[in-house]
Amino acid sequence: MPYSADKPKLAESSDELRARIPGWGVDLDPKDRPSVPKLRFDANLNGAHWEFPERQPEKWPRERSIEHKFLTPVFGTACPPKGLSGMIRRYSYRTYSEGRAAHWLLLLAADRVDAVESTLGSLLSRRPDNPVTETGVRSEFTHHGLASRLAGKRADRAHHPLDPIIVAAPWVLAGGAVYLALSRVVRRRRT
Amino acid sequence: MQAMVYRGPYRIRVEEKDRPPIEHPNDAIVRVTRAAICGSDLHLYHGMMPDTRVGMTFGHEFVGVVDEVGPSVRNLKPGDRVMVPFNVYCGSCFYCARGLFSNCHNVNPNATAVGGIYGYSHTCGGYDGGQAEYVRVPFADVGPSPIPEWMDDDDAVLLTDALATGYFGAQLGDIVEGDVVVVFGAGPVGLYAAKSAWLMGAGRVIVIDHLDYRLEKAASFAHAETYNFAEYDDIVVHLKKITDHLGADVAIDAVGAEADGNFLQHVTAAKLKLQGGSPVALNWAIDSVRKGATISVMGAYGPMFSAVKFGDALNKGLTLRMNQCPVKRQWPRLFEHVRNGYLKPSDLVTHRIPLEHIAEAYHIFSAKLDGCIKPLIVPNAA
Ligand SMILES: NC(=O)c1ccc[n+]([C@@H]2O[C@H](COP(=O)([O-])OP(=O)(O)OC[C@H]3O[C@@H](n4cnc5c(N)ncnc54)[C@H](O)[C@@H]3O)[C@@H](O)[C@H]2O)c1
Ligand SMILES: [Zn+2]
Numbered sequence: 379m380p381y382s383a384d385k386p387k388l389a390e391s392s393d394e395l396r397a398r399i400p401g402w403g404v405d406l407d408p409k410d411r412p413s414v415p416k417l418r419f420d421a422n423l424n425g426a427h428w429e430f431p432e433r434q435p436e437k438w439p440r441e442r443s444i445e446h447k448f449l450t451p452v453f454g455t456a457c458p459p460k461g462l463s464g465m466i467r468r469y470s471y472r473t474y475s476e477g478r479a480a481h482w483l484l485l486l487a488a489d490r491v492d493a494v495e496s497t498l499g500s501l502l503s504r505r506p507d508n509p510v511t512e513t514g515v516r517s518e519f520t521h522h523g524l525a526s527r528l529a530g531k532r533a534d535r536a537h538h539p540l541d542p543i544i545v546a547a548p549w550v551l552a553g554g555a556v557y558l559a560l561s562r563v564v565r566r567r568r569t
Numbered sequence: 570m571q572a573m574v575y576r577g578p579y580r581i582r583v584e585e586k587d588r589p590p591i592e593h594p595n596d597a598i599v600r601v602t603r604a605a606i607c608g609s610d611l612h613l614y615h616g617m618m619p620d621t622r623v624g625m626t627f628g629h630e631f632v633g634v635v636d637e638v639g640p641s642v643r644n645l646k647p648g649d650r651v652m653v654p655f656n657v658y659c660g661s662c663f664y665c666a667r668g669l670f671s672n673c674h675n676v677n678p679n680a681t682a683v684g685g686i687y688g689y690s691h692t693c694g695g696y697d698g699g700q701a702e703y704v705r706v707p708f709a710d711v712g713p714s715p716i717p718e719w720m721d722d723d724d725a726v727l728l729t730d731a732l733a734t735g736y737f738g739a740q741l742g743d744i745v746e747g748d749v750v751v752v753f754g755a756g757p758v759g760l761y762a763a764k765s766a767w768l769m770g771a772g773r774v775i776v777i778d779h780l781d782y783r784l785e786k787a788a789s790f791a792h793a794e795t796y797n798f799a800e801y802d803d804i805v806v807h808l809k810k811i812t813d814h815l816g817a818d819v820a821i822d823a824v825g826a827e828a829d830g831n832f833l834q835h836v837t838a839a840k841l842k843l844q845g846g847s848p849v850a851l852n853w854a855i856d857s858v859r860k861g862a863t864i865s866v867m868g869a870y871g872p873m874f875s876a877v878k879f880g881d882a883l884n885k886g887l888t889l890r891m892n893q894c895p896v897k898r899q900w901p902r903l904f905e906h907v908r909n910g911y912l913k914p915s916d917l918v919t920h921r922i923p924l925e926h927i928a929e930a931y932h933i934f935s936a937k938l939d940g941c942i943k944p945l946i947v948p949n950a951a
């Protein structure tokens with residue numbers, strides 16, 4: 379009880395726990411754990427045989443946080459910025475530090491633009507996006523979707539219906555845009 | 570080569586991509602034999618992590634065989650079986666030199682607040698990940714380790730993140746003998762953290778979740794006492810009642826950005842992306858522990874602000890500890906624990922899915938279908 383000095387008694391003693399749970403107490407000493415102390419200098423630099431790493435060639439202007447002094451010597455090259463989303467991303471990196479909400483909100487907005495741009499682009503490619511196979515929703519039928527969702531008291535059931543809406547949104551928006559554009563063309567032809 | 574590719578929120582597919590080239594003298598190219606999907610991948614999959622680009626290959630939990638090495642690589646050669654920590658790190662910067670591998674300053678131009686992570690958006694460096702047949706591994710002399718010959722791939726792949734992170738999470742709780750430890754989240758990270766808490770001498774381990782099948786695993790795998798928060802009006806009050814109104818000595822948040830249990834928090838964070846993460850579990854931890862307690866946060870949150878109850882944390886004199894896990898620092902000790910049978914990582918594997926069906930794997934893991942706890946991904950070439 380917090381209302382008096384003694385700590386509540388445990389149901390099991392350390393000896394009982396050691397007997398019941400394999401490995402109980404093998405890391406008992408708080409000082410003898412791999413992440414203690416938090417900062418631990420390693421003069422061998424963890425196998426690094428350089429003071430500062432060689433620089434990876436920069437094949438296109440690599441966007442970077444303005445909190446960095448320079449481009450880091452090594453970096454990922456997965457998806458160079460492109461299109462409108464790329465312009466938003468570059469602007470965000472160039473303009474705002476990580477401390478500014480605008481930086482992250484712009485990057486999130488660019489992600490949404492990227493998804494729409496890429497989906498529209500794919501319609502012109504040899505492999506258009508397929509919202510059905512890409513969501514893996516087929517597994518609902520092969521892996522007990524309904525039974526799993528109805529089992530027990532799951533707190534997430536309340537927002538399950540939102541997921542399809544999030545997936546469908548770019549398609550509905552893109553469809554609407556195409557419809558409006560087409561109907562405008564048709565109307566212009568008629569007049 | 571075949572690789573998983575992100576196409577937008579909730580949408581991924583397998584594409585034919587070029588095999589990654591060596592881009593730096595200390596790079597290696599690894600042929601992946603096993604990968605896994607992590608709870609962190611779900612934050613990307615749901616479109617929560619800023620600068621997640623269409624076309625990116627996810628995957629920061631993988632093991633494989635070295636296929637090619639750059640000219641300055643000394644410690645690895647083609648044919649070596651290696652496990653690769655989820656951290657991309659240089660070994661030699663201010664942080665790496667002091668053991669903070671997850672905070673490396675030389676590998677992520679996109680942000681200074683986070684280090685490099687394979688397949689984890691451009692905010693974490695823009696590296697393609699290991700849910701593919703081949704992957705580029707920078708600083709091959711620093712991160713990867715040969716897989717001990719007695720360890721199989723299924724155990725090794727879980728040491729590259731989930732197990733190391735759970736074990737690290739228990740350490741940041743600063744557990745002393747007899748402590749009451751409450752773990753929020755019975756996913757792989759929470760289950761490994763609960764098990765690790767006993768190794769550090771916990772006197773009682775409680776696990777909280779809302780998925781009964783995972784709580785059953787918490788009881789059998791981690792010997793924990795379990796409660797389904799959806800069955801209680803107020804889980805904070807319940808936790809007080811079962812601890813003689815003192816509260817736990819240590820809490821571990823193994824839930825992170827998409828926590829359930831409060832509709833408004835979940836929807837503003839996970840669906841509308843208006844905050845960095847839904848801190849429901851973190852707030853429960855803050856309110857349910859005793860004053861002066863320590864909270865270890867392993868759950869991941871986005872870089873934006875989140876509605877955390879800081880006032881209560883201050884008034885209760887809590888210690889909050891957290892980081893991305895510096896994985897390799899945990900390995901020597903974890904190898905011993907696995908070898909001695911104290912930890913059996915692959916006990917949590919529920920699904921083994923071929924790379925070509927990875928869209929289904931994500932859906933199953935994300936919607937928590939079919940009793941899924943940890944899905945492994947097996948590339949065709951494996
Ligand atoms: N710090 C690190 O280095 C690191 C490494 C790996 C994973 N992570 C993070 O750890 C978290 C867990 O990862 P995982 O792979 O176990 O994911 P997971 O999605 O399998 O597990 C999360 C669990 O939390 C449960 N949950 C949801 N809301 C809850 C609440 N309010 N209280 C209690 N439980 C709740 C879910 O039902 C689920 O079982 C993720 O946020 C992930 O990003 C961090
Ligand atoms: Zn992870």
Ligand SMILES: [Zn+2]
Nearest residue numbers: 659662665673
């Ligand atoms: Zn470093």
